[in-house]
Amino acid sequence: MSLKAIIYDLDGVITDTAKYHYESWKWVAEQLDFVLTEKQNQKLKGVGRKECLDKLLKWSGARISEAEKQNLLQKKNKMYLKYIDTMTPNEIFPNFKEFNTLAKSEGIKVAIGSSSRNAIRIIDKLDLVLDFQAIVDGGMTPHSKPEPDIFLLAAEKLNCKPAECLVIEDSQAGLLAAKKAGMKSISFGEDKGLKGAQLQIKNWSFADLDKLKHLFDKS
Numbered sequence: 626m627s628l629k630a631i632i633y634d635l636d637g638v639i640t641d642t643a644k645y646h647y648e649s650w651k652w653v654a655e656q657l658d659f660v661l662t663e664k665q666n667q668k669l670k671g672v673g674r675k676e677c678l679d680k681l682l683k684w685s686g687a688r689i690s691e692a693e694k695q696n697l698l699q700k701k702n703k704m705y706l707k708y709i710d711t712m713t714p715n716e717i718f719p720n721f722k723e724f725n726t727l728a729k730s731e732g733i734k735v736a737i738g739s740s741s742r743n744a745i746r747i748i749d750k751l752d753l754v755l756d757f758q759a760i761v762d763g764g765m766t767p768h769s770k771p772e773p774d775i776f777l778l779a780a781e782k783l784n785c786k787p788a789e790c791l792v793i794e795d796s797q798a799g800l801l802a803a804k805k806a807g808m809k810s811i812s813f814g815e816d817k818g819l820k821g822a823q824l825q826i827k828n829w830s831f832a833d834l835d836k837l838k839h840l841f842d843k844s
């Protein structure tokens with residue numbers, strides 16, 4: 626088996642949106658009378674919007690009606706989109722574009738597999754729409770990460786088998802989803818606590834395409 630496709634997570638792999646999510650979820654936490662820590666915010670990475678609110682409710686012990694949940698979700702997203710709408714291509718992580726261009730020049734297909742229902746809007750703000758052959762977001766599948774649906778749909782769109790795909794992820798939910806999809810994975814970033822990836826890459830300047838290809842040598 627050889628490396629035929631790379632499926633990138635978006636948030637935390639191509640750009641840093643976690644800080645914007647954090648600001649917006651902190652406001653929701655305040656409404657629930659508790660303070661959201663940075664450590665808790667880490668646990669929201671890769672997790673769908675509704676499931677994030679469920680976690681906040683669990684941590685706060687608050688009980689609210691379905692209508693109140695919908696209201697908070699709407700307000701959270703409105704607040705988040707205000708940050709997103711200020712984004713420019715300057716917020717693409719350094720060296721990502723170079724890596725992606727090299728991968729494509731070697732015939733590797735590339736897609737985005739994100740839990741975010743705002744993925745296309747963010748990619749558009751970053752002016753990256755034409756850089757991928759497929760974009761799958763959290764609104765396109767029944768289940769979001771840690772379930773494998775998003776990555777499986779991305780592989781299908783690229784016409785590749787799961788075993789030919791490599792996922793690049795910064796969240797535990799995403800690495801679990803890759804494993805469930807039967808795909809190899811790379812953990813991206815400095816978090817040493819992430820489990821299940823074949824390799825860790827601190828940032829895009831450390832991404833070595835040949836090394837990634839070798840992960841497929843023995844499979």
Ligand code: G6P
Binds near residue numbers: 646670702742744
């Ligand atoms: C990404 C982020 C999560 C976020 C999820 C849903 O996976 O890492 O922190 O909760 O997307 O994002 P959305 O933009 O749909 O609220």
Ligand code: MG
Binds near residue numbers: 638
């Ligand atoms: Mg992420």
